[in-house]
Amino acid sequence: MSAPNLDIRAVSAREAGLVGCPHCARVWPMETARCGRCGQRLVSRDAKSMSRVWAWWTAGLMAYIPANLYPMLVTRTLFGTQDNTIVGGAVDLALHGAWAVAFVILFASVAIPIGKFAAIGYLALAVQRGWRGPALRRMQLYELVEFIGRWSMIDVFVVAILASLVQLSVVAQINPGPAALAFALSVIFTMLAARSFDSRQIWDSVAALDARDDSMRADTVAAARQRIEGAPVPAGAPETRPAAE
Amino acid sequence: MPQTRPPHDLDDYIACPACDALWRVREPEPGGRTTCARCHTVLIRPRPGAILQIVALGLAVLVLLVGALFLPFLEIRVRGFSNASSIFDAALAFSGPELVWLSLAVTATIIGVPMARVLLTTYALAPLLTGRGVLPGGRRAFRWAEELRPWSMAEIFILGVGVALVKVVDLARVEIGPAFWMFSALVLITLLQDTFTCRWTIWKALDAASPAETPKGLTP
Known part of the structure; x- marks a missing residue:
């Protein structure tokens, strides 16, 4: 993909259900309160x-x-x-x-x-x-x-x-x-x-914006294909997902 | 007796402390580095013999720091008047009820924090060299030493001395004492020491010396 910010799509520890220690980089299950290695207080994202x-x-x-x-x-x-x-x-x-x-x-x-x-x-x-x-x-x-x-x-x-x-x-x-x-x-x-x-x-x-871009792009592709081919997109294909907000 | 080692498979992963990207650990060659592919933060940068070097340089910093405190730092002379100033004098230059806090802050950032960092690092890492386990509180000591790093401002102080000298040099004759050179040397050594410190490798070494405790809320 050539869109900006898409070259590296990493999974964050949070998305994997883990929490990363900001001090020593060790990962723990999400509910862990303190890093068992260095003792740092763990918060996945501090509101x-x-x-x-x-x-x-x-x-x-x-x-x-x-x-x-x-x-x-x-x-x-x-x-x-x-x-x-x-x-x-x-x-x-x-x-x-x-x-x-x-x-x-x-x-x-x-x-x-x-x-x-x-x-x-x-x-x-x-x-x-x-x-x-x-x-x-x-x-x-x-x-x-x-x-x-x-x-x-x-x-x-x-x-x-x-x-x-x-x-x-x-x-x-x-x-x-x-x-x-x-x-x-x-x-x-x-x-x-x-x-x-x-x-x-x-x-x-930025990752949230990218994800939204992706779904919007998929919708645009689906709509364009529908116009060109004049046929509805087969059900079950990724293009049938509802339009983004 | 419950098992005290944390879940083993998570040990193979590393979360970038800056951007939270999750990677499988790939240790670089000694002298090489592993960076986060997403935000380019250096994650692992092992150096052979780093712990010995960190402890040795730390002791050197301690000797220089104590020496620099008691030897003459700067002296100015003009028309028969003269005044000598030590590092303590500079740190305690702000007197009066409201500026006393500033004196405390300056003392902490140029003397207290650098000294505390050396003592904490040595306490945490020196036992590893003799093959003994981590001392009680050793892990916390190393974490605190690293957390204090941005508040250690010896290098900014020494550049400040340079600027101050340029301001005074028209006004009076300035003599630079041995404490100035000792302080400059300890600044350079501290910078060198910080580049040797790879947190991930050191935490691995601390883990190897004595197993980490299972954090609260986790069933082993």
Whole structure:
């Protein structure tokens, strides 16, 4: 078959009446509560996982707003006090010619978080609304989010290092601002949102669409054959199944 | 005495943890890998001697981590003023009532979690090397060590040090202490250790060392 997503038609453990351990990949009969090998709690599909995803997602987004509005760093030098927000600090670095570092900061603290909110939101909506699309691409997007999400913590660590290192009484003093806490919370909440998402549901929703396509295609073929041959399709053949919704 | 081994035929199957596709287990050659044909997740990647390497590298990480905590990390000097900072100072940089939680989180992600992962892995896997059975709680220890993996952020911290140094280098002279190099080394070793870890193979080894218990709700 040449339709998209049809190249690999795997049977899921759920369809086989089994439950797979998400930790050690061992399979068990559906009703098993805990993996007998590693002790992981087993749930074939967690009905509440989407609510958890959206709860953490919303919390992360709410923490991300003050993270950008309040100063991340408070720098005290002989010439006065300077407050820097995340974006302000990166702009300062760029003005001093440190383009590469400014880029790293902007990428890790602005591009990654915003991209992460968009990606998790898209993946969750695609599953919930049954959007069509390539499951493999969605899976890769999910893996990218899981891999790259933690790297946003770099800005929190930079603040921690600067604040512990630059303590030179009157000459220069760097202290963390309130945005550091908000930003760290935002990173942690979005990591939890990504981990609450059950990637197996990506494949369930696409497999359900594929199955519907198949039955619709069979109906179309049957109808076309009927028109060409002018004869009713013999009973018992797969083409006689009732039309899909 | 009821039989304690789980149903035997299910042992021949593997469910992809990422997409739930069910496959019959096909073990690759040592050094090769088996991937899920549907979502391309690596399922099995055995390496000869992996357990010995994981335990040995884990002990190296432990030594480096303890050393890095007590040796000087970074020091800056400017116009006669100077300040030295250890890893603990960086971890505890956030003071004040609301930022204290942030200090705890940073301490956990750069010191606590990496150390806990090494201890848990060693506790679970070291007895296998001496041919003894799995210690009580050993299975749980290995699962926790793996679950903690995303929360171990030593490698992000060391890159953060790099960014911070670029910011400070115009302002002052910075001296890099031995703890910095030790911490960098332990980051590299941990990355190497994680690539040696094939969960499926290790769980097989744990099963072979002492049989798994029958889960609740299953009649053997």
